[in-house]
Amino acid sequence: MSTTESSPTETDRQALLPIRSVSQITGVNPITLRAWERRYDLIRPTRTPAGHRLYSQADIRTIKRIQELAESGMGFAQIALLLKQGDTESSREQREATPAPEAPTTPPPRSLLDRVMRAAIDLDPAELRAAEVTALMWLTPEDYLREVLIEALAQLEARTAWPDRDLGLIWLAEYIKGRAEWVADRPGHTSEPVVVIDNLVRGQPFSAGGLRLFTALHDDRFHVRLLPTGLTESQRTQMARRWGARAWIRLDTAPPENPVGRSAGAQVFWCRLPLLEPDDGDQAVDFMQRWRRLVEEDIQHCREQVAEALGRPEPSPPQLTRH
Structure with missing residues (x-):
């Protein structure tokens, strides 16, 4: 997480994406992305002169990291602190060469929409309840009802x-x-x-x-x-x-x-x-x-x-x- 608006590299600037594209890539709906920015200051996308959000590849990596931490049950205050510490360490090591990151050993967590759909397919009330507990950490009940539950039913x-x-x-x-x-x-x-x-x-x-x-x-x-x-x-x-x-x-x-x-x-x-x-x-x-x-x-x-x-x-x- 950065405390100022993202300053992407030249490579990242060429890959800036709108919020809908980022939602499709990460599985996080736009309302959640805006909540992470406004309520918790977890991400800071760049803005066009008209005020539209644009996300860099670094932003997308941060979003995926937030997903992993939230799915593990970590609260957003802790996530914010962890990301801030990560930024500090990254700045300190920026001048040093670092090896390529290792491939993840576990698959990324499924989106809330996927979890609800899978719970319905498996008739799994425990998974449905777990998805709701996770969702209500950052979504209002109205948003969760509209953007996740009803959308999952429509897609099924x-x-x-x-x-x-x-x-x-x-x-x-x-x-x-x-x-x-x-x-x-x-x-x-x-x-x-x-x-x-x-x-x-x-x-x-x-x-x-x-x-x-x-x-x-x-x-x-x-x-x-x-x-x-x-x-x-x-x-x-x-x-x-x-x-x-x-x-x-x-x-x-x-x-x-x-x-x-x-x-x-x-x-x-x-x-x-x-x-x-x-x-x-x-x-x-x-x-x-x-x-x-x-x-x-x-x-x-x-x-x-x-x-x-x-x-x-x-x-x-x-x-x-x-x-």
């Missing part, structure tokens, strides 16, 4: 086949639903107006699209609640009424011919979010691009409807992370 939905695929998707979706409810009820967040989201897709848990709608409405400062799946109509109505819902969003592949306008004192909206199924041979990246385009349009449409009905300003478009 894009895979055509893996052992116990349906079971793994249901298991991860239910876990994410629980974390979303925790985020909604954290102290300090708004308690009204209440918007409930109701998943009516038969035999399916909340999809990545439905959970992404939750985060978008949460960002709009609504108190969003997720109705349990499998309830009868009267039970769902009772819960919406007990929660004091003002808007009730029903997710389904096709709304009824004569949808009701109000129920349990709430304005009712029917939203169709894409439940795409990847075809055999369908490239995951192509599937994800198609899914993102469709889900972004549908989420924005739902947000506009709710904002207008509840007298809120028009929400800003959702910012979906591209991986």
Whole structure:
């Protein structure tokens, strides 16, 4: 770590990379990279005249080192001290010739996204919990929900086949639903107006699209609640009424011919979010691009409807992370 902005060598200057490229190389998402810089002063990328961050190869090496130390359980105050000591030693030895570094004997740690996906594939609750503990050392619960958990679910939905695929998707979706409810009820967040989201897709848990709608409405400062799946109509109505819902969003592949306008004192909206199924041979990246385009349009449409009905300003478009 350096206490001033990076001063890369001529070779490094030729290889300066934007934050998105560095995220792809290291597996660390941009929000985390910015948090390491702003909150912990662990890295100092150079800036363009417009303020955009550019990272040198030395910065990338530092990021990978931070990953290793954080994955080992070291706190960020200790990491900062260790990196600072390393800078001091490096400056002292800069004039001396040093042998080439030895190849690492162990593979680098997986990114948080990879760890969550692997935990779902293996149905491994211990690994999922360990990934969360690591993530919450530097990410807010909202960022972890949006950038890691829901993104992992979306990418797993894009895979055509893996052992116990349906079971793994249901298991991860239910876990994410629980974390979303925790985020909604954290102290300090708004308690009204209440918007409930109701998943009516038969035999399916909340999809990545439905959970992404939750985060978008949460960002709009609504108190969003997720109705349990499998309830009868009267039970769902009772819960919406007990929660004091003002808007009730029903997710389904096709709304009824004569949808009701109000129920349990709430304005009712029917939203169709894409439940795409990847075809055999369908490239995951192509599937994800198609899914993102469709889900972004549908989420924005739902947000506009709710904002207008509840007298809120028009929400800003959702910012979906591209991986």
